[in-house]
Amino acid sequence: MTTTNAPMTVRTPWHLWVVGIIAVLWNGFGGYDFTMSVTQGEAYFRSMGMTDAQIAYYDAMPTWMYAPWVLGVWGAVAGSILLLLRSRYAFHAFALSMVGLIVSLIYAFGLSNGAEVMGSAIYMQFVILAGALFFLWYSWMMMKRGVLR
Structure with missing residues (x-):
């Protein structure tokens, strides 16, 4: 009887590819939206159908809010790519992204009038x-099942 100490290989489930591709597309749009918001500003906001009050809200956003915004958006993009690469760090990137999102939500709902200004568009934050x-x-x-290494 021979025994080996070789690690067992966990097969990649088909749904990882589906979820990973959806994650890249979903969070990739977030990256595009962030990039356009920062580089094009008002022109981009107007092309997205935002009102004058909504544009003013974004223009008045304090500088410190860029940190959670960056963390939320780019953490999710990194997590999506790492998920497709089957890296356990995908979880960590998504967790950092969640921290950024939670801070952004606290700002929008508790520290500013974001819910009022954004109107029904604020519900997109829940999506x-x-x-x-x-x-x-x-x-x-x-990660728990050993699919991510």
């Missing part, structure tokens, strides 16, 4: 939160 929670949970489950 983003749901997606972020799903990707965080999914990466944790894949």
Whole structure:
């Protein structure tokens, strides 16, 4: 009887590729939106149909809010890519992204009049939160099952 100490290889489930591609597309748009918001500003906001009050809200955003915004957006983009690469660091990147998103939500709902200014568009923040929670949970489950290395 021979025994080997070789590690068992966990097969990549098909759904990892589906979730990973959706994550890259979803969070990639977040990266595009961030880049356009920072580089094009008002012109981009107007092309997205934002009102004068909404544009003024973004223009008045304090400089410190860029840190959680960057962390939220680019953490999610990194997490998506790392998920496709089957890296356990995908979970960590999604967790950092969640921290950024939570700080952004605290600012929008508690420290500013974001909910009032954004009107019904503010509900998109809950869609983003749901997606972020799903990707965080999914990466944790894949890490726990040994799919992510």
